[in-house]
Amino acid sequence: MEKIKTSDLFCGAYLLSSGAKLSRILQDPGKFGRLSFEFEDEKILNLTHDYLAGQAQVNVLEFKASLKHLKDILQKKTHGELLTA
Secondary structure, X not given: OEEEEEOOHHHHHHHHHOOOEEEEEEEXXXXXXXXXXXXXXXXXXXXXXXHHOOOOOOOHHHHHHHHHHHXXXXXXXXXXXXXXX
């Protein structure tokens, strides 16, 4: 299973709404307050390529829900309420 780490909230929402599993939330070393999401999926490299190439396609309602979910996680994590994904 392939993994990828990103601090791009929109990329994370795209990956999550495309079926990738959010495996961890990481504190970026040397970057105080910056968090990254780690996703895993068999097709994660293809999904990431599509996103970076501007060819990502996803259900907009699923994307919106995923974006809200990730924002909620970030808010809880920055307030010390969440230790794992």
